[in-house]
Amino acid sequence: MSTPSLLLFIAVCALATFATRVIPFVALARHADHPLILHLGRYLPPAVMMILVIYALRDFRPLLDGRLNAGADGWPMILASLLVVVLHLWRRNALLSIIAGTGAYMAMVQLGWWG
Amino acid sequence: MSLPHAWKEAGLLTLPVMFGYLPLGAAYGILAIEVGVPWWAAVLMSLVIYAGAGQFLAVALLAAGAGLVELAVATLMLNSRHLFYGLSLLKRFQGAGWRKPYLIFALTDETYSLITTLPAERAGDQALAFRVTLLNQGWWVLGSIAGVLIGTTLDFNSQGIEFALTALFIVLTLEQARRLRQGLPFVIALATGLGALLLLPDRHLLLGAIGAATLVLLLHFHHTRRREVSA
Numbered sequence: 001m002s003t004p005s006l007l008l009f010i011a012v013c014a015l016a017t018f019a020t021r022v023i024p025f026v027a028l029a030r031h032a033d034h035p036l037i038l039h040l041g042r043y044l045p046p047a048v049m050m051i052l053v054i055y056a057l058r059d060f061r062p063l064l065d066g067r068l069n070a071g072a073d074g075w076p077m078i079l080a081s082l083l084v085v086v087l088h089l090w091r092r093n094a095l096l097s098i099i100a101g102t103g104a105y106m107a108m109v110q111l112g113w114w115g
Numbered sequence: 116m117s118l119p120h121a122w123k124e125a126g127l128l129t130l131p132v133m134f135g136y137l138p139l140g141a142a143y144g145i146l147a148i149e150v151g152v153p154w155w156a157a158v159l160m161s162l163v164i165y166a167g168a169g170q171f172l173a174v175a176l177l178a179a180g181a182g183l184v185e186l187a188v189a190t191l192m193l194n195s196r197h198l199f200y201g202l203s204l205l206k207r208f209q210g211a212g213w214r215k216p217y218l219i220f221a222l223t224d225e226t227y228s229l230i231t232t233l234p235a236e237r238a239g240d241q242a243l244a245f246r247v248t249l250l251n252q253g254w255w256v257l258g259s260i261a262g263v264l265i266g267t268t269l270d271f272n273s274q275g276i277e278f279a280l281t282a283l284f285i286v287l288t289l290e291q292a293r294r295l296r297q298g299l300p301f302v303i304a305l306a307t308g309l310g311a312l313l314l315l316p317d318r319h320l321l322l323g324a325i326g327a328a329t330l331v332l333l334l335h336f337h338h339t340r341r342r343e344v345s346a
Contacts (some may be wrong), residue, residue, distance in 0.1 A: 024201030
C-alpha cells in the first residue's frame with residue numbers, strides 16, 4: 001500500500017473514532033444543564049462500570065455447549081475477581097486490590113492450576 | 116499542589132491502566148508489524164486514532180484490503196458506545212477550556228472510568244482529568260512502540276497481566292457503589308449486561324448493554340418526573 005493511501009486510511013479511521021466521541025458534545029452543547037442530561041450524568045457511569053466488569057468476565061462460561069468447561073481461564077478469573085472484591089472492601093486501597101488480584105490471576109494461569 | 120506532585124498523583128491513578136495498556140499496546144504493535152503495517156504507521160495510529168479494539172480492527176481491515184467506506188462503517192459501529200460516555204460527561208467537561216478537545220479525543224473506556232470515579236471534591240478538577248487522560252494515552256503509545264520494536268513476545272512472561280484492567284473496573288464499580296449508595300444503576304447494568312451476554316454476539320455486547328442501560332435510565336427519568344408532577 002502506498003504511503004498516501006495508508007495515510008488516508010488512518011485519517012478515515014481517526015475521524016470516525018473521533019466522531020463517536022465528539023458528537024454528543026456538539027449536538028447537545030446547549031443542553032448540558034437539562035435535568036435528563038444530569039440524570040444520565042449521575043446514573044450512567046456506575047452502570048457502565050458494572051457492564052465493563054460483566055464484559056471483562058464474559059469468558060467465564062462454566063457450562064459450554066452443555067458440558068462442564070472447567071479448563072478455561074474462567075475459574076482463575078472469578079477467583080482473582082473475588083480476591084479483588086474482598087481486598088477492596090477490607091482495605092479500600094485500589095492499587096493493592098488491583099496488584100494482588102492481577103498477581104494471583106497471572107500465577108494461576110501461568111502455573112496452570114486450572115489447566 | 117506543586118506540579119511534580121500533581122503528576123505523581125495522576126501517575127498513581129493511572130498505574131492500573133499502565134499494567135493493561137503496555138501489554139495490550141505491545142500486542143497491537145506486534146500484530147501490526149506481523150501483517151505488514153510500517154512501524155511509523157502503527158505508532159501514528161496510536162497517536163491519532165487511540166482506540167484499543169478499534170486499532171486491532173483497523174489493522175485487520177488493512178491486512179484484508181478493506182475499502183474506506185467499510186473501514187468508516189466498522190469503526191463507527193465498534194466505537195458507538197462512546198456516544199453514551201459523552202452524554203454523561205457534558206456537564207463535567209464544561210469549563211475545561213483548552214483541555215476540552217483533548218479530553219474528548221482521548222475518551223477511552225479506561226479513561227472514562229477513572230474520570231467518572233474521581234472523589235467528589237476532585238470531580239471538577241479539569242487539570243487532573245487532563246493529566247490522567249494524557250498519561251493513559253502515553254502508556255498506550257509506549258506499549259505500541261515497544262511492540263513495534265520488539266516484534267515478538269517479551270522474555271518476561273506477562274501472560275495474564277491484562278487482568279489489571281478487569282481488576283480496575285471491579286475496584287471502580289465498588290467505588291461508584293460506595294459513593295452513590297443506590298442500587299438502581301447496578302441492577303439495570305446487571306440486567307442489560309447479562310441480557311446482552313445471552314442474546315447478542317460478542318462484537319455487539321458492549322454497545323447493546325450500554326445502549327439498553329441508557330434507554331432504561333431515560334424511561335426511569337420520565338417515570339420519576341411524571342410522579343413528581345402529579346404529586
